[in-house]
Amino acid sequence: MILIPENWATTMPALWGGLKVTLNVAVTASLLTVLWASVVTWARLSHNRALRLIAMMYIELFRSTPIIVQIFIVFTVLPAAGLRLSPYAAAILALVLNAGGYLTENIRAAFKAIPAGLLEVADALGMAPLQKLRRVILPQSLKVLVPVTANTLLFILLTTPFVFLVGIQDMMMQANKIQRETGDFTVFLQITLIYVSISLSIHFVARFLERRLSSHF
Template sequence: MSAIIEYAPLLWQGLMTTILVAVLSGALCLIVAFSMGLARLSRYWIIRWPAGVFVEIFRGTSLIVQMFWFFYALPFFGIQLHPLTAAVLALGLNEGAYAAEVVRGAISSRAKGQNEAGIALGMSPALRLRRILIPQSIPAMLPPFGNVMVDLLKNTSLVSLVTVTDLTFRAQMIRSSTGETAAVFLTILVMYFLLSVLLAMLTQWLEKRYALDRRALAVQRKVLRQESLKDKAGAL
């Protein structure tokens, strides 16, 4: 255990790198999820089919192979990526492909009736999507998105394979220097677990916050509706 204390600064640096990779990959994941998920719902095949191909390629192939392609294979085509860039692209695109299906499924489950209501109100497709479909689909998206983000966090341990000095990479260095295998990997296991718990707690907080906001909005609409009815009754 003394070796862990001695090399704590190295583990801290690795933890910061892991968090950086997770944040950047998570942001890319969300961008890909909504862009590809909405593209798969398009009525135009020229948009829908490429999005479907993208999702199936990244869901149907190994994340490690994708990471190796970005870092080791692209240089043969004249494209040299920084290790961090290759890791973020692979993680973000891979997890984004899974999250795109979350977006597509959540919106599809509410599309028919809500679309008809939006059409009756004279809304354009873009306005229906922005004002009705996406806001009402968010509660259904949050739990699966939480799972995707936890999975992304755990998969950051693979970025050491493309020489990113993350938490796992630092742990390997310490193990090689000290021979403390069990203590080192038990320490990073606990660190990954705590980060996953924090992500799960954040997801639960967002779910509760969104539910409270929706209840408050519903109450406000109810009050406004009652006041409007009173005004009409008074006018009569």
């Protein structure tokens, strides 16, 4: 029999409100990260040396500094430079820039993993660039991209607790408020279980998609 603390029923409404904010931030940041990482990957693989250099500098910068520092820089330094963002926009921008550095390298690795022989066969068959992308590159790269993209989504989800530091009313902020008002530290166990449940759901969906892709390609 699983024993659930009695007070969890009373704290859940506040946490539910914070959870909706957390999921909103995570989903928005995830979608924008995929788009941003695709653009940076294009620059990273470009024949233009300047574009490659800029992309590499961006990747190393954001992979070599803590997300909490990046959030504070976006929230405090950019306004001093004349670019004022709401706490929500600043949090999203920091998460996208941070996760984008990791996902870019994963996408690049997926494209590089495509056997050169397949590309040569596609060229020999006279496939147009878009046709080669649809029939060769995407089917091969998706088998690698699905798990690494799922890991990036998990990474974004698990870094969202930092956004409360800039005033976002997410689940972590609600948990902190509950703990300060009631002195009950079990609320952090409660949100831990919520994070684990969401993370496992993402993992199972990714595994399902991975198996489907393996059976089709």
